[in-house]
Amino acid sequence: MQDIPKLAEEFRECQKILLALGDENRQHLILEMMQMGACEGVRVGAITQQTNLSRPAVSHHLRILKDAGLIKMRREGTRNYYYFDADAGTMDRLLRMLTHAKELMECRPDRKSQHE
Numbered sequence: 251m252q253d254i255p256k257l258a259e260e261f262r263e264c265q266k267i268l269l270a271l272g273d274e275n276r277q278h279l280i281l282e283m284m285q286m287g288a289c290e291g292v293r294v295g296a297i298t299q300q301t302n303l304s305r306p307a308v309s310h311h312l313r314i315l316k317d318a319g320l321i322k323m324r325r326e327g328t329r330n331y332y333y334f335d336a337d338a339g340t341m342d343r344l345l346r347m348l349t350h351a352k353e354l355m356e357c358r359p360d361r362k363s364q365h366e
Contacts, residue, residue: 253354260347267344270318275303276311280320283334291324291331 261268270276282300286292294312298305312332315321319337323330 253350257347257350257354260343260350264344264347266318267320267340270314270320273311273314275301275307276315279303279308279311279315280334283321283332289333291333293329293331297332 278301279297282297283292286296286300294305294308297312298308301308303311312321312323316323316332319340320334321332322335323332325331
């Protein structure tokens with residue numbers, strides 16, 4: 251059971267990305283940005299046109315995604331361009347935590363017969 255505290259720490263390390271990915275508006279923004287296919291990035295206005303969200307709401311969600319390491323921003327003069335490019339370390343932590351949780355579940359006794 252000493253793996254449980256380790257898993258709890260991994261959950262804490264992944265809180266920002268789990269929070270970011272847990273919101274369906276942010277999931278939609280990631281998918282829209284990927285569908286736009288603009289490798290150089292897209293501006294908030296273009297994203298706003300593709301969604302039912304206001305410009306301030308889009309900016310808010312982009313900030314959360316950026317802080318979580320899921321998107322990046324490049325600046326060109328006064329213009330900001332956002333693009334989906336998840337930080338490898340962030341994704342590695344998430345995958346490690348999910349793999350660890352799966353391994354712990356596989357070590358538990360099978361409870362299917364108790365519910366059938």
